[in-house]
Amino acid sequence: MNDILARLRLERSGFTLDVDLQLPGHGVSALFGPSGCGKTTCLRALAGLERAPQGRVVVHGEVWQDEARGQWLPPHRRALGYVFQEASLFDHLSVRGNIEYGLRRLPPARRRVPVEQAVELLGLTALMARRPATLSGGERQRVAIARALAASPALLLMDEPLAALDAARKAELLPYLDRLQRQLDIPMVYVSHSPDEVARLAHHLVLLRAGQVVTSGPTLALMARLDLPLAQGDAAACVVLAEVARHDAAACLTTVRFSGGEMHLVSTQARAPGERLRLRVQARDVSLTLARQEGTSILNILPARVLQLREDGPGQAMVALDAGGTALLARVTQRSAQALALAPGLQIFAQVKGVALLD
Numbered sequence: 001m002n003d004i005l006a007r008l009r010l011e012r013s014g015f016t017l018d019v020d021l022q023l024p025g026h027g028v029s030a031l032f033g034p035s036g037c038g039k040t041t042c043l044r045a046l047a048g049l050e051r052a053p054q055g056r057v058v059v060h061g062e063v064w065q066d067e068a069r070g071q072w073l074p075p076h077r078r079a080l081g082y083v084f085q086e087a088s089l090f091d092h093l094s095v096r097g098n099i100e101y102g103l104r105r106l107p108p109a110r111r112r113v114p115v116e117q118a119v120e121l122l123g124l125t126a127l128m129a130r131r132p133a134t135l136s137g138g139e140r141q142r143v144a145i146a147r148a149l150a151a152s153p154a155l156l157l158m159d160e161p162l163a164a165l166d167a168a169r170k171a172e173l174l175p176y177l178d179r180l181q182r183q184l185d186i187p188m189v190y191v192s193h194s195p196d197e198v199a200r201l202a203h204h205l206v207l208l209r210a211g212q213v214v215t216s217g218p219t220l221a222l223m224a225r226l227d228l229p230l231a232q233g234d235a236a237a238c239v240v241l242a243e244v245a246r247h248d249a250a251a252c253l254t255t256v257r258f259s260g261g262e263m264h265l266v267s268t269q270a271r272a273p274g275e276r277l278r279l280r281v282q283a284r285d286v287s288l289t290l291a292r293q294e295g296t297s298i299l300n301i302l303p304a305r306v307l308q309l310r311e312d313g314p315g316q317a318m319v320a321l322d323a324g325g326t327a328l329l330a331r332v333t334q335r336s337a338q339a340l341a342l343a344p345g346l347q348i349f350a351q352v353k354g355v356a357l358l359d
């Protein structure tokens, strides 16, 4: 009942979208895949901007489309928010005017997200009187998101909302997206082809290729699967769920505990023991040794078991590891893989050179 169900089949010249989606009713679901695989088409069909001839879309039990029963809600009657790559704001209205614009047609009984909450969540309080022309790209996008939220959608659709921003603006906006999905119980479908964004935001992942679903499931599990594109190449990474064990202010070092043991990360921020954190460990930052190294500057050395190996580009191998129940990836040279005789079941030590905080 709380899920988002969508059966969408759309034919175009040279391209067919044919997906059957079942997305959780909470949190962020990412649609991920190469350019042209149908991510935007999927989002547009969910919104009703494209009409799949035999389509069916049900959101939280509300039928938006069911062609078999002749049911079709036009886009403006669907309780959805849509955020595009580039914010399309009204230049003649202030930030407040833009955010409130979407509320005009919303009956008071449907208003679940007060404007002030949307404004506060997106950090726009000081900008409310400004005109869009005076805002940075990141600020404009925050206004577009606040406008979508203020309309109290049952579903928020986001089509690469960070794609038009430079790296610094992306980094600035990501925490806002993180916050809003934690604080508001509005499910999001988030289109991206950035593994980083997916790792950071999405709980659920749908991998698309050539208009079809390759697979879908929890992001953490799919990121570590060697047969899937996220665990291939230089950007491959795993997310580790951990909690703070202690913080050493003098050394600027936080020690976290996770199912595979302890890790240390440099941080100036003192965090309370027990606070839960998500960490990202990139495959290229993990090296492997048969015996625990002594006299090394690497702080994080974890016992792990090899699950699987796969060739990953010329001379490289991707190794899937199990560290006490947590999945890790290591990208090593094929020469090293042979020298260590890496094989499924082998007990080794993973030396983790870099750990990034996602929260």
Ligand SMILES: Nc1ncnc2c1ncn2[C@@H]1O[C@H](COP(=O)(O)OP(=O)(O)OP(=O)(O)O)[C@@H](O)[C@H]1O
Pocket: 012, 013, 014, 015, 033, 034, 035, 036, 037, 038, 039, 040, 041, 042, 193
């Ligand atoms: N209006 C249209 N008419 C015909 N074909 C279209 C139209 N819009 C998109 N397509 C085609 O449909 C396919 C899927 O496009 P879509 O934009 O959904 O992919 P995408 O995964 O979102 O790509 P990107 O990551 O580059 O945005 C592509 O082959 C595209 O050329």
